[in-house]
Amino acid sequence: MNVQNIVVAGKSGAGKQPRVDVLVQTYGLRQLATGNIFREYLGTFNKVRGDAKTDGLWTDGKFAADSAIRQALSPACAKAGVDVDAAMLGFKAAQYVDRGRFVPDEITNALLAAAFRAGSGKGFVLDGYPRTPDQSDFLLALAKDCGTRIDLVLIVDNDDEAIVARTIGRRVCPNKSCAKVFHLEFKPPTPDGKCTACGTAVVLRSDDTEEKIRTRLAEFQSKALPAIQRLSAAGIPTVSVPGNLPVFTDQAVQDSVLAVVQPALRS
Ligand SMILES: [Zn+2]
Numbered sequence: 001m002n003v004q005n006i007v008v009a010g011k012s013g014a015g016k017q018p019r020v021d022v023l024v025q026t027y028g029l030r031q032l033a034t035g036n037i038f039r040e041y042l043g044t045f046n047k048v049r050g051d052a053k054t055d056g057l058w059t060d061g062k063f064a065a066d067s068a069i070r071q072a073l074s075p076a077c078a079k080a081g082v083d084v085d086a087a088m089l090g091f092k093a094a095q096y097v098d099r100g101r102f103v104p105d106e107i108t109n110a111l112l113a114a115a116f117r118a119g120s121g122k123g124f125v126l127d128g129y130p131r132t133p134d135q136s137d138f139l140l141a142l143a144k145d146c147g148t149r150i151d152l153v154l155i156v157d158n159d160d161e162a163i164v165a166r167t168i169g170r171r172v173c174p175n176k177s178c179a180k181v182f183h184l185e186f187k188p189p190t191p192d193g194k195c196t197a198c199g200t201a202v203v204l205r206s207d208d209t210e211e212k213i214r215t216r217l218a219e220f221q222s223k224a225l226p227a228i229q230r231l232s233a234a235g236i237p238t239v240s241v242p243g244n245l246p247v248f249t250d251q252a253v254q255d256s257v258l259a260v261v262q263p264a265l266r267s
Pocket residue numbers: 173174175178179180195196197198199200
């Protein structure tokens with residue numbers, strides 16, 4: 001069947017990425033990860049931020065009109081050859097990210113929509129989105145508006161203690177064009193701690209401390225789980241796979257994913 005879009009959900013550290021990889025390869029989809037979307041648009045804004053006059057465009061948590069923001073960013077964007085709308089989205093996200101503040105749904109939705117529309121025609125595996133019930137409603141409306149649909153939600157299920165153990169062992173490739181993820185036990189880097197794809201020394205992310213992991217686990221319960229329930233209630237088939245497998249090989253991951261995904265897509 002023609003698979004259009006799949007949402008992969010699960011607690012942070014549950015083991016989503018190997019399942020995303022299976023779906024990308026099996027169904028010819030592309031991964032659309034919120035973290036990458038933020039990096040992309042912030043990167044676009046960063047190309048013009050030194051040159052653009054942004055004073056007065058964000059006051060007391062309120063943005064100036066989009067037309068005023070576009071006008072302010074336009075000269076620097078023209079000079080740098082970047083898209084002004086993309087730079088505006090990056091500018092808006094940066095106001096929260098720079099201050100370490102929670103990015104409101106409205107901004108996250110705008111970034112997701114821009115990336116989703118830019119890639120329309122090719123299906124996505126959504127990862128890290130939706131994370132609130134409002135984002136779920138937004139996604140359903142966006143898919144409809146783009147003439148596509150959400151075929152399935154795949155939940156990667158894992159218990160909290162297993163996640164804490166897994167996450168503390170996680171290492172990432174800091175090379176931005178690679179960003180491969182490893183695990184000291186389950187998917188190790190080279191014996192001398194280098195990325196198997198590009199040879200950069202892998203690192204522990206600052207987000208991967210136990211305290212931060214437990215905060216993210218609590219957020220999953222309070223926000224992301226209701227977001228998934230909203231999609232299920234809207235009639236999107238929802239299946240789950242175990243995050244931990246007795247034997248963790250690529251083949252075992254693929255088998256466990258396709259065993260539940262294929263029947264759900266056919267029904
Ligand atoms: Zn690498």
